[in-house]
Amino acid sequence: MSGFFDLPSDLQHSYLGLVGLHLREALLPVLAGLIVSLPVAQLCVRFRWIYPPVLGVTTVLYAIPSLAFFVVLIDYFGQSETTVMVPLALYSLVVLVPAIVDGVRSVPPETLAAAQAMGFGPVRRYLQVQLPIAVPAIIAGLRVATVSSISLVSVGMLIGNQGALGNMLYDAQTYERSALAVNSVLTIGVLGVLADGVLVLVRLLLTPWMPRKGAGR
Amino acid sequence: MRAPTARAVRRPRGPLPANVQKRARSRLFPQQARIGRTRRARGVLIRIDSVTKRYPDGTVAVDRLSLEIPDRSITVLVGPSGCGKTTTLRMINRMVEPTEGSILLDGRDIRQQPVNTLRRSMGYVIQNAGLFQHRTILDNIATVPRLLGWTKQKARARAAELMERVGLDSALAKRYPYQLSGGQQQRVGVARALAADPPVLLMDEPFSAVDPVVRKGLQDELLRIQDELGKTIVFVTHDIDEAIKLGTKVAVLRTGGRLAQFAPPAELLSAPADLFVEDFLGADRGIRRLSFFPAAGLELETAPVVPIDADAGEIASRAAAPYLLVTDPDGRPLGWSEPDKLTAGAVDREQLLDHGRPFVPATDSLRTALDGAVLSPTGWAVAVDGEGRTVGVISQQVIGEAIRDAHSRVAERADAKAGR
Ligand SMILES: Nc1ncnc2c1ncn2[C@@H]1O[C@H](COP(=O)(O)OP(=O)(O)OP(=O)(O)O)[C@@H](O)[C@H]1O
Ligand SMILES: [Mg+2]
Numbered sequence: 001m002s003g004f005f006d007l008p009s010d011l012q013h014s015y016l017g018l019v020g021l022h023l024r025e026a027l028l029p030v031l032a033g034l035i036v037s038l039p040v041a042q043l044c045v046r047f048r049w050i051y052p053p054v055l056g057v058t059t060v061l062y063a064i065p066s067l068a069f070f071v072v073l074i075d076y077f078g079q080s081e082t083t084v085m086v087p088l089a090l091y092s093l094v095v096l097v098p099a100i101v102d103g104v105r106s107v108p109p110e111t112l113a114a115a116q117a118m119g120f121g122p123v124r125r126y127l128q129v130q131l132p133i134a135v136p137a138i139i140a141g142l143r144v145a146t147v148s149s150i151s152l153v154s155v156g157m158l159i160g161n162q163g164a165l166g167n168m169l170y171d172a173q174t175y176e177r178s179a180l181a182v183n184s185v186l187t188i189g190v191l192g193v194l195a196d197g198v199l200v201l202v203r204l205l206l207t208p209w210m211p212r213k214g215a216g217r
Numbered sequence: 218m219r220a221p222t223a224r225a226v227r228r229p230r231g232p233l234p235a236n237v238q239k240r241a242r243s244r245l246f247p248q249q250a251r252i253g254r255t256r257r258a259r260g261v262l263i264r265i266d267s268v269t270k271r272y273p274d275g276t277v278a279v280d281r282l283s284l285e286i287p288d289r290s291i292t293v294l295v296g297p298s299g300c301g302k303t304t305t306l307r308m309i310n311r312m313v314e315p316t317e318g319s320i321l322l323d324g325r326d327i328r329q330q331p332v333n334t335l336r337r338s339m340g341y342v343i344q345n346a347g348l349f350q351h352r353t354i355l356d357n358i359a360t361v362p363r364l365l366g367w368t369k370q371k372a373r374a375r376a377a378e379l380m381e382r383v384g385l386d387s388a389l390a391k392r393y394p395y396q397l398s399g400g401q402q403q404r405v406g407v408a409r410a411l412a413a414d415p416p417v418l419l420m421d422e423p424f425s426a427v428d429p430v431v432r433k434g435l436q437d438e439l440l441r442i443q444d445e446l447g448k449t450i451v452f453v454t455h456d457i458d459e460a461i462k463l464g465t466k467v468a469v470l471r472t473g474g475r476l477a478q479f480a481p482p483a484e485l486l487s488a489p490a491d492l493f494v495e496d497f498l499g500a501d502r503g504i505r506r507l508s509f510f511p512a513a514g515l516e517l518e519t520a521p522v523v524p525i526d527a528d529a530g531e532i533a534s535r536a537a538a539p540y541l542l543v544t545d546p547d548g549r550p551l552g553w554s555e556p557d558k559l560t561a562g563a564v565d566r567e568q569l570l571d572h573g574r575p576f577v578p579a580t581d582s583l584r585t586a587l588d589g590a591v592l593s594p595t596g597w598a599v600a601v602d603g604e605g606r607t608v609g610v611i612s613q614q615v616i617g618e619a620i621r622d623a624h625s626r627v628a629e630r631a632d633a634k635a636g637r
Pocket of ligand 1: 303
């Protein structure tokens with residue numbers, strides 16, 4: 001009987017190696033999603049009319065099963081991490097775009113008027129006023145996107161060993177080692193909670209200007 | 218001036234030379250006359266020339282408005298909600314572009330310089346301050362200097378200096394806006410607008426979101442700062458009392474963005490151009506107008522004043538007056554008494570009638586004097602010097618005569634001005 005953290009060799013990774021892989025496969029797509037969402041959201045704020053169609057598109061993308069994406073993407077990227085990460089990045093848009101749009105829109109009109117009146121150009125105003133004030137909303141979106149991405153990576157096992165910790169679920173069946181399944185689920189859960197905690201911490205560090213609960217006026 | 222302004226209506230022989238107007242103003246507003254003398258910053262004259270703003274939806278917010286905003290003074294735009302005050306103000310820094318007409322700054326069209334350069338040369342203060350919630354107080358104030366390329370250190374030093382000028386404790390420097398009261402935030406707003414020492418200050422209902430006591434403090438502070446700095450201030454409010462208190466000149470706008478009257482506050486109160494302005498000024502404009510007449514010339518009586526240690530003879534010699542004002546040995550008022558109820562050497566302070574609030578002839582207005590007389594149970598007001606020592610008393614009737622005199626002097630002067 002092997003130990004709880006000893007993994008079958010067909011996983012090609014140690015336990016910690018799988019954790020690292022899992023985090024990479026989960027977080028890179030969120031990062032990519034964020035990088036795409038920022039300009040898209042800014043367009044939605046500037047030109048109000050494109051926001052509803054953009055929301056529609058992201059929702060439709062989110063509704064497409066990952067398996068369908070895999071079928072198409074395998075032709076281009078093979079059975080690779082990229083094939084797993086592209087749909088995850090697209091899924092993250094459904095949370096991130098509205099989060100950023102709401103965040104940027106939450107900047108009080110008088111703050112924007114003041115910025116304009118003091119001679120901020122549009123770029124400076126976006127970078128120095130709107131974006132910083134949108135940080136809490138953006139991080140709230142990132143928390144949802146990150147946690148769901150961490151759990152979704154597992155489906156990568158469907159295209160042959162690209163599901164990182166999720167691959168352990170497959171092996172649990174194959175080798176009838178239920179401990180592997182327990183380990184996989186627990187680890188993914190813990191990673192989710194930790195990632196969420198890190199984001200909360202980042203928000204606290206970035207927003208000393210937010211009224212703290214139970215303190216201040 | 219193409220638009221029919223109030224001034225053109227009331228002075229049919231054409232506008233007066235500016236220096237005559239200025240002299241007339243300094244007589245009526247000693248405080249603002251002082252501003253003229255301590256000129257420091259370069260003042261800028263703003264000329265709004267037949268400006269119309271039609272928004273894309275067809276709303277005409279401002280209709281052929283012409284205003285000449287004098288330098289180093291506070292010009293107040295006042296009027297009912299939606300009459301185009303904010304629109305007018307925002308056309309000056311080009312946050313709103315006029316549909317027709319032009320705005321000149323020191324004779325130069327404001328469209329001749331890059332828009333952000335123009336804006337950085339004008340401080341802007343709005344209701345609720347519009348502070349950057351994500352920046353500390355110090356960094357909020359340092360914003361425009363930073364935009365102008367000052368080093369962080371220099372900008373912050375300047376910001377600290379301004380905090381002091383607007384009466385903010387330096388302990389607040391590292392705080393964030395949410396940690397400040399509304400009144401403090403408003404002060405930060407003013408400091409931020411002043412940071413780069415712009416010649417022009419645009420203020421859009423800056424004090425309307427704070428309570429009356431704080432508002433009064435902020436208004437006094439603004440007058441003090443203006444006294445020191447001599448900016449060209451355009452101040453928007455819908456509060457006519459604020460307009461009258463702060464304005465060197467007041468432009469009353471009516472709905473649809475048309476100018477109803479543009480005049481110094483005293484003139485507004487004494488000669489409203491039409492029913493609209495009269496209505497807008499409210500019911501007690503006669504009383505409020507009295508604040509523009511100094512109490513200095515009032516003829517005070519000293520006969521009805523007796524010190525508490527006066528002897529019987531002295532009391533008897535003054536018994537002609539219906540009431541006597543009893544003072545302490547230093548001359549501070551204690552209260553009123555009928556002469557026959559006063560016994561020398563045994564005055565009961567508890568028995569005296571309240572003397573009400575005394576006025577100081579040297580600094581107070583006829584309004585304060587009249588208020589003192591009206592509030593006094595005897596109908597007489599008490600005048601004191603700066604130290605609170607009685608200098609005399611005066612009855613409602615005599616104040617009333619002084620008011621009539623003052624009014625007729627103003628009327629004569631106005632006639633003389635108009636060349637009638
Ligand atoms: N962006 C806009 N588009 C269309 N109409 C506008 C716009 N901004 C203002 N208006 C209209 O122009 C008129 C004048 O507005 P403005 O904001 O200048 O009034 P105001 O005198 O400042 O009023 P308040 O005292 O309520 O602030 C109003 O009828 C208003 O509805
Ligand atoms: Mg307004």
